[in-house]
Amino acid sequence: MVKRIMVVDDEPDILFSLKILLERNNYDVVIAHSGKECIREMEKGFKGIVLMDLMMPNMDGWETINEIIKRGLMNNVAIEIITGNGTKAFQTMDAMGSYIFDYIVKPLDMRRLLLSIERCNQHFNTKNT
Template sequence: MKKLLIVDDEPNIVMSLEYAFQKQNYNVFIARDGSEALKIMEQEIPDLVILDIMMPQVDGYETIARIKDNPAFAKAKIIFLSAKNKAADIEKGLSLGADLYFTKPFSVKKLITAVNDLIRI
């Protein structure tokens, strides 16, 4: 079973994504901010991380930097999912190593397709 880590501080987004991906037979882990995400990643190295940018304590930019600095997490794919929708924000997210960048509001169906394509289920 593929492992997916959802990192977002918005409960409605977390709940809807958790439900949608569990229906797709993913083992889903939830973190509310970057520091919680990094702790989970030490225990359960996910195949893919869906990562918000604007979160309390450790934001998405800092989180992706820490993920990319750790060789143990090297194979994890990363999708930014953020309300930050300016071209400069998207460019920054991709330049930090994200595989894809989705802006909120988003299509859950398109996100599921993108996740499946990235980790080739």
């Protein structure tokens, strides 16, 4: 069962909080402070769930996702969006189709986040077995 998660966010407090929460729930957590760092980790072979913030400097979450798709790095990867703007995320998520599993609106409800990650993990493991 895949229990790897990459958290992509430019806010150190969010990265720290999510890392602690996810590790306490038996996930192997990889941290990326930017879209470019996320892509580097994926090129090194990361497989699992990616929690992607949308609002980041230089390369935002949508640009990062488009680059991941363009480079063919979506195999064995599931993306969940974390955002402060749920309406815009939902509209763009429709356009991204099957690449996005779910989105979570900030401020994060940790219980809902964990439930969504568990659903994603179950779907991911069913799809890749």
